[in-house]
Amino acid sequence: MSMPTSASAAASTFAAGSSPSDDHIMLELNIANQPFTLTNWYKKMNWISTIALIFPPVFGIYGFFTTPIDSRTFLWSVIWYFCTGLGITAGYHRLWAHRSYSASWPLRLALMLCGTGAVEGSIRWWSAGHRSHHRWTDTEKDPYSIRKGFFHSHIGWMMFKSDPKKKGRTNISDLNQDPIVVFQHKHYLPLMIFMSVVFPTLVSGLGWGDYRGGYFYAGLLRLVFVHHATFCVNSLAHWIGDQPFDDRHSPRDHVLTAFITMGEGYHNFHHEFPADYRNAIKWYQYDPTKWLIRVCHFVGLAFGLKQFPENEIQKGVVQQKQKMLDRCRARIDWGIPLDQLPVMEFDDFNEMAEQQNLILIGGVIHDVTNFIGVHPGGKALMKSGIGKDMTAAFNGGVYDHSNAAHNLLSQMRVGVVRGGMEVEIWKRAQREDKNVDLVRD
Amino acid sequence: MSMPTSASAAASTFAAGSSPSDDHIMLELNIANQPFTLTNWYKKMNWISTIALIFPPVFGIYGFFTTPIDSRTFLWSVIWYFCTGLGITAGYHRLWAHRSYSASWPLRLALMLCGTGAVEGSIRWWSAGHRSHHRWTDTEKDPYSIRKGFFHSHIGWMMFKSDPKKKGRTNISDLNQDPIVVFQHKHYLPLMIFMSVVFPTLVSGLGWGDYRGGYFYAGLLRLVFVHHATFCVNSLAHWIGDQPFDDRHSPRDHVLTAFITMGEGYHNFHHEFPADYRNAIKWYQYDPTKWLIRVCHFVGLAFGLKQFPENEIQKGVVQQKQKMLDRCRARIDWGIPLDQLPVMEFDDFNEMAEQQNLILIGGVIHDVTNFIGVHPGGKALMKSGIGKDMTAAFNGGVYDHSNAAHNLLSQMRVGVVRGGMEVEIWKRAQREDKNVDLVRD
Ligand code: HEM
Numbered sequence: 001m002s003m004p005t006s007a008s009a010a011a012s013t014f015a016a017g018s019s020p021s022d023d024h025i026m027l028e029l030n031i032a033n034q035p036f037t038l039t040n041w042y043k044k045m046n047w048i049s050t051i052a053l054i055f056p057p058v059f060g061i062y063g064f065f066t067t068p069i070d071s072r073t074f075l076w077s078v079i080w081y082f083c084t085g086l087g088i089t090a091g092y093h094r095l096w097a098h099r100s101y102s103a104s105w106p107l108r109l110a111l112m113l114c115g116t117g118a119v120e121g122s123i124r125w126w127s128a129g130h131r132s133h134h135r136w137t138d139t140e141k142d143p144y145s146i147r148k149g150f151f152h153s154h155i156g157w158m159m160f161k162s163d164p165k166k167k168g169r170t171n172i173s174d175l176n177q178d179p180i181v182v183f184q185h186k187h188y189l190p191l192m193i194f195m196s197v198v199f200p201t202l203v204s205g206l207g208w209g210d211y212r213g214g215y216f217y218a219g220l221l222r223l224v225f226v227h228h229a230t231f232c233v234n235s236l237a238h239w240i241g242d243q244p245f246d247d248r249h250s251p252r253d254h255v256l257t258a259f260i261t262m263g264e265g266y267h268n269f270h271h272e273f274p275a276d277y278r279n280a281i282k283w284y285q286y287d288p289t290k291w292l293i294r295v296c297h298f299v300g301l302a303f304g305l306k307q308f309p310e311n312e313i314q315k316g317v318v319q320q321k322q323k324m325l326d327r328c329r330a331r332i333d334w335g336i337p338l339d340q341l342p343v344m345e346f347d348d349f350n351e352m353a354e355q356q357n358l359i360l361i362g363g364v365i366h367d368v369t370n371f372i373g374v375h376p377g378g379k380a381l382m383k384s385g386i387g388k389d390m391t392a393a394f395n396g397g398v399y400d401h402s403n404a405a406h407n408l409l410s411q412m413r414v415g416v417v418r419g420g421m422e423v424e425i426w427k428r429a430q431r432e433d434k435n436v437d438l439v440r441d
Numbered sequence: 442m443s444m445p446t447s448a449s450a451a452a453s454t455f456a457a458g459s460s461p462s463d464d465h466i467m468l469e470l471n472i473a474n475q476p477f478t479l480t481n482w483y484k485k486m487n488w489i490s491t492i493a494l495i496f497p498p499v500f501g502i503y504g505f506f507t508t509p510i511d512s513r514t515f516l517w518s519v520i521w522y523f524c525t526g527l528g529i530t531a532g533y534h535r536l537w538a539h540r541s542y543s544a545s546w547p548l549r550l551a552l553m554l555c556g557t558g559a560v561e562g563s564i565r566w567w568s569a570g571h572r573s574h575h576r577w578t579d580t581e582k583d584p585y586s587i588r589k590g591f592f593h594s595h596i597g598w599m600m601f602k603s604d605p606k607k608k609g610r611t612n613i614s615d616l617n618q619d620p621i622v623v624f625q626h627k628h629y630l631p632l633m634i635f636m637s638v639v640f641p642t643l644v645s646g647l648g649w650g651d652y653r654g655g656y657f658y659a660g661l662l663r664l665v666f667v668h669h670a671t672f673c674v675n676s677l678a679h680w681i682g683d684q685p686f687d688d689r690h691s692p693r694d695h696v697l698t699a700f701i702t703m704g705e706g707y708h709n710f711h712h713e714f715p716a717d718y719r720n721a722i723k724w725y726q727y728d729p730t731k732w733l734i735r736v737c738h739f740v741g742l743a744f745g746l747k748q749f750p751e752n753e754i755q756k757g758v759v760q761q762k763q764k765m766l767d768r769c770r771a772r773i774d775w776g777i778p779l780d781q782l783p784v785m786e787f788d789d790f791n792e793m794a795e796q797q798n799l800i801l802i803g804g805v806i807h808d809v810t811n812f813i814g815v816h817p818g819g820k821a822l823m824k825s826g827i828g829k830d831m832t833a834a835f836n837g838g839v840y841d842h843s844n845a846a847h848n849l850l851s852q853m854r855v856g857v858v859r860g861g862m863e864v865e866i867w868k869r870a871q872r873e874d875k876n877v878d879l880v881r882d
Pocket residue numbers: 359366368371375376377378381382384385390393394398399400401402403404405406408409412572573575576611713714715716
């Protein structure tokens with residue numbers, strides 16, 4: 001790629017949008033990059049995903065208004081909601097996409113089956129996209145970049161085709177080692193249909209005769225909730241909340257998002273420490289996915305739980321706090337910097353103080369004219385200090401001034417005395433003890 | 442004062458506690474400094490204060506069990522509680538002791554009369570002690586130093602005599618300019634008896650015939666509550682809460698203390714900015730004393746409300762936060778400081794990397810032996826970097842690592858390359874553009 005070197009070349013580059021070659025360029029553009037029109041919109045849609053996203057809520061609402069709710073079916077729907085949701089969070093996300101722990105095959109099988117019931121694609125497809133999201137967060141290559149808006153990050157990225165050239169490719173070769181992942185990818189469609197609607201329908205049908213309720217509530221409507229709950233990790237968790245670990249990217253921590261997403265809402269932590277099996281690090285924060293992994297670890301189904309060293313986590317917290325504090329600091333007026341003040345001899349200070357209300361404290365000359373009248377310690381003491389080095393008096397000799405008083409001083413400084421720190425004190429020390437030299441530099 | 446110069450002199454100094462001169466020394470001690478004994482305890486008591494502190498609750502409780510509560514008397518007691526409490530907080534404290542605003546004579550008169558009803562001594566006596574408390578907070582000279590315990594700071598300091606030599610003397614000459622203060626000081630005893638019991642008794646007696654209730658509820662019991670509420674400023678406000686403005690002394694901010702003390706509970710702010718007429722600076726914090734002063738200002742009774750510049754307040758907040766953060770920072774292991782690492786040439790690094798797993802990033806050599814296997818970006822990429830300068834790859838060339846990854850690096854560093862920052866990149870630049878010099882120093 002070379003930069004245009006002449007003005008005319010630059011002009012022709014900028015004019016390209018309206019040149020005769022326009023149509024030609026348009027034809028070369030991937031459908032994802034073409035603007036919406038009345039004739040092309042259906043080509044820009046990713047129909048399979050769109051149907052999977054629209055059919056369940058539409059048909060589910062129809063079912064809701066035509067099917068009485070059996071309390072056992074309702075309970076089963078909630079259970080199946082948590083099972084399939086955790087299949088995504090504990091399985092797809094923390095186990096396979098991030099390898100934040102290892103699991104024996106019965107747990108892997110269960111997580112795969114549950115995750116399949118959430119209808120979010122195969123583990124391989126999901127993990128590839130998710131690794132891209134972590135590797136290129138907030139950039140063009142982030143498949144669900146929040147920079148393209150809330151809708152895009154929530155479901156838009158699935159409903160519309162994307163430019164394959166912009167896709168960030170990540171390595172998922174490790175997943176091919178897992179026969180359960182490979183098996184699922186090969187038989188995804190039948191498995192998905194079975195786990196998302198057939199299985200939940202059969203449970204409530206064979207269990208207590210409510211096939212219709214099982215289909216609509218535990219199948220379709222449960223799926224709608226699981227969909228949007230997990231999608232919130234890509235949208236809401238990049239939208240609302242705090243950034244205690246790093247604020248260079250969009251991920252945020254919010255308890256609300258955590259409640260919706262089974263604990264994935266501590267997303268600022270997660271993006272900073274993606275290999276950690278936890279999303280919430282405090283015991284009182286809501287992270288049922290972590291709790292599940294811990295229970296599985298306890299019973300021997302999960303092992304090798306990865307945890308970022310606490311020392312490293314605290315580093316990030318301190319650095320982020322420092323960053324915030326430095327921003328506050330920058331908004332404050334700290335007075336004229338010391339190195340921009342004129343430097344003079346002690347005798348010059350003495351002379352000047354005959355005309356002006358100058359007090360020397362800590363080697364710095366302060367013009368106290370406007371402060372004498374409002375000094376909380378009284379006018380008399382202020383006046384007694386004019387023309388003198390009051391470092392010791394100010395710092396406890398007469399009164400140990402507050403930090404606030406020290407701060408006030410910096411607004412009054414007008415000069416620096418060469419080697420002037422406590423000159424008076426040093427002179428006295430010299431008189432008392434011949435071993436102390438008068439400081440000179 | 443001279444230090445003992447021989448071992449025997451030191452020994453005799455330390456043995457003084459049991460020497461024959463012991464009794465003689467004891468006789469010279471002020472009563473406040475003598476230990477409690479069965480024969481001297483009554484001499485150590487300050488009987489006037491002690492009676493003023495013990496009589497109202499004891500007699501008040503007797504009254505409580507023998508006097509029916511009239512709802513009008515109860516309401517009047519609450520009102521008189523707030524009036525006399527605000528007399529202390531808005532009058533004694535913020536107006537006279539701190540001169541944080543000015544008041545016209547009708548307001549001063551009202552505040553003086555109400556404050557007198559709180560039975561806490563004259564404005565002059567109260568302000569002198571309070572100014573000492575601010576000037577020598579937490580030291581021997583602080584009359585109600587919390588360092589001597591909660592009980593001492595709450596009421597102990599009034600009940601027992603104190604060593605006059607340890608008293609910090611402050612200037613209250615300004616108060617002598619106020620005829621209302623002088624008048625009160627001169628006629629304190631009759632005024633105090635009138636405002637604390639006679640007046641509240643008369644109001645409910647002449648008002649609705651409840652002399653007895655007025656005496657016990659609006660007089661005595663109301664006084665007990667006002668006493669301990671205002672004493673909490675000296676005890677509780679130096680005991681519980683946060684220190685957002687400065688933590689070198691004991692004062693603390695706590696909403697509970699604020700509720701008890703009519704807004705004086707933002708005591709950390711108050712000690713840092715004592716000349717400010719506010720104690721709470723946020724609108725949603727509970728500071729009715731401030732609200733009263735504002736209303737008086739609005740109707741023209743108060744003027745010259747002093748407020749510390751917001752810029753100076755923010756300075757204190759930022760500095761205190763920085764202090765806290767630095768404490769956290771000090772508890773973290775930041776790895777071997779860069780300047781303690783051995784410095785070598787790039788060629789030495791190349792040579793060493795043939796034996797060890799070394800990667801150069803940002804001019805610093807890292808031993809990645811223990812990290813290759815657990816690198817979230819995979820083994821292959823790590824291995825590809827050994828013996829090379831991977832600064833650009835690490836910082837976005839291949840992947841823009843998180844801040845957490847940068848922190849991890851610092852635990853692995855083992856050396857520094859002289860002028861080694863991006864040596865490889867500079868070499869390439871030199872090959873491509875003859876104008877770029879290879880950096881050497
Ligand atoms: C420009 C120089 C000075 C500034 C900005 C200053 C500021 C202050 C401030 C803000 C206070 C309120 C209490 C506090 O915040 O600690 C105060 C009180 C006081 N200052 Fe200064 N001061 C200055 C110079 C002096 C000097 C030279 C003396 C003594 C020779 C002095 C003696 C006192 C005393 C005795 C108090 C009274 C403390 C009390 O009664 O609570 N100040 N000063």
